[in-house]
Amino acid sequence: MRVVIAEDSVLLRAGLELLLTDAGHDVLAAVDTAPELLAAVARHEPDLAIVDVRMPPTFSDEGVRAAIVIRAQHPSVRVLVLSQYVEERYAADLIADRTAGLGYLLKDRVADVDTFLEAVTQVGEGGTALDPEVVAQLLLRSRRSDGLDRLTEREREVLALIAEGRSNRSIAVDLVIGAGSVEKHISSIFTKLDLPPEDSGHRRVLAVLRYLGSDLGSR
Structure with missing residues (x-):
């Protein structure tokens, strides 16, 4: 570059x-x-x-x-x-x-x-x-939890690991599930949080922001 x-x-x-x-x-x-x-x-x-x-x-x-x-x-x-x-x-x-x-x-x-x-x-x-x-x-400026109550327990686990900066592969290893399952969970998280269908990197950041601003993220 x-x-x-x-x-x-x-x-x-x-x-x-x-x-x-x-x-x-x-x-x-x-x-x-x-x-x-x-x-x-x-x-x-x-x-x-x-x-x-x-x-x-x-x-x-x-x-x-x-x-x-x-x-x-x-x-x-x-x-x-x-x-x-x-x-x-x-x-x-x-x-x-x-x-x-x-x-x-x-x-x-x-x-x-x-x-x-x-x-x-x-x-x-x-x-x-x-x-x-x-x-x-x-x-700390904007704490929100909209849509998080719609996530399943497994989806919350996946989102928590995303918030730690984990890759999809690392999440799969940690949760002992397949890479395809991780992708499906992440897609479902995006849908349930009503995140726009833009590039995955953007939606990943928005999902993390939503999570960290909630009670879940402060635990």
């Missing part, structure tokens, strides 16, 4: 550039301020922008505000936000419009190279990669 990086830490920026290059991606620009990020995106129209939340001059929210601008003005550019903390209000703004092609990871996850590169690929291909802590914080 063609990537632009915005990170004010010289060491982390260089590390990300080396990591992405070694993984076969083309790093078009590596900058340390939000204005430079916006200029680089406008100039290169990359596949993916990796953005630090806090950058100069105030080190508050310049990066995430720039990410929101990119999402609005360059809809074809995927955005992966990296943050030391969950910027709850701006994370909600990022997700409010659409979750496709969006990632929000805490920097602790970047230390796990495989997890980070997997998120880069997932977001770059139009998917969603949200840190579980980000999801949990967002759900």
